[in-house]
Amino acid sequence: MAIAARETAGIWVEGLSFARSPERLILSDCSLAVPQGEFWMLLGDNGSGKSTLLQLLAGLLTPTAGTVLLRQPVGFVFQNPDRQLVMPTVGADVAFGLAELGLSSSQTRSRVRQALAEVNLLDLERRPIYALSGGQKQRVAIAGAIATDCEVLLLDEPTALLDPDSQRDLVERVRRLVNDRGITALWVTHRLGELDYCDGAFLIEGGQVADSGNPQRLRAKLMAATP
Ligand SMILES: Nc1ncnc2c1ncn2[C@@H]1O[C@H](COP(=O)(O)OP(=O)(O)OP(=O)(O)O)[C@@H](O)[C@H]1O
Ligand SMILES: [Mg+2]
Structure with missing residues (x-):
């Protein structure tokens, strides 16, 4: 399948490999691209390397090879x-991520409030983190990212710990943020129902990008493969 051009991609990966040790290759020669302003998902079995790939993208791990x-x-x-x-x-958590940007306190405050408004948490600005639900905590994490005006948002199974209503709320919210802000998002999931909200998906298998493209085609393929 055609890969988005490097110039128009929000995320662009070529020939990426990662080994934990010489005998333990986790990802091998992975190439993928997410067009700027699109919402893509990353699928694959437990242990297939999805979280590893996201950590490589975020710079939390260093690739063995590739770009x-x-x-x-x-x-x-x-x-x-x-x-x-x-x-x-x-409010303090969302502001924390802005500390290194050199903003004035009024700029910081306005960014925090804008980001909280976009995830519908403005009323909870002073609420202690421990007194939030799981879905509210995930929305705080997303507010922290968008307060920095992030161009790319990487989400590793953000709905895994949420109840069905909160799951749907979160995926709809990210869909809206991608549309409204032009963010490029890559979302790891095991929930095939979430594929309804994305523009495309990648399937990781055997350390490689085994398939990619239309999310409904991938969903049908995976459902057919499940006994
Ligand atoms: N810190 C680590 N040290 C050693 N091996 C690790 C480490 N983290 C992950 N691995 C191994 O790397 C492989 C890929 O793990 P990864 O967490 O990327 O999978 P995943 O696709 O995210 O799985 P899941 O769906 O269960 O979250 C697994 O075999 C895992 O055991
Ligand atoms: Mg994982």
Whole structure:
């Protein structure tokens, strides 16, 4: 299948390999591209290397070989928000990610409020993090990313710990952010129903991008493969 041109991609990966040790190759010669402003998903069995790929994209791991190009800044949302949210309150956590940008306090405040409004959390700005639901925590994590004006948003199974209503709310919200802000998003999931919301998907198998393209075609293929 045709890969988006490097110049118009929000995420562009070529020949990416990653080994934990010489005998333990996790990803081997992966190439993929997500067109700028599109929402793509990443599928694959447990242990197939999806989280590893996202960490390579985010620069949290260094590839053994290959090239990774992403529009900056990049936001990352983990499966478990308790690993990500570091400040005592909602507003302070979103502001924390802006600390290095050299903004004035009024600029910081306006960015925080704008980002919280976009995830419908403005009313909870002063709420302690411990008093949030799982879905609210994931929305704080997303607000933290969009407050930095991120160009790319990487999400590793962000709905894994959520109930069905919160799952749907989160995927619809990211769809809207991609449309409204022109963000490029890559979302890891095992939930085939979420494919309804994306523009395309990649399937990781055997350390490689085994298939990619139309999400409904991939969904049908995976459903047919499930006994
Ligand atoms: N820190 C680590 N040290 C050693 N091996 C690791 C580490 N993290 C992951 N691995 C191994 O790398 C392989 C890919 O793991 P990864 O977490 O990327 O899979 P995944 O596709 O995200 O799986 P899941 O769907 O269960 O989240 C697995 O074999 C895993 O055991
Ligand atoms: Mg994973």
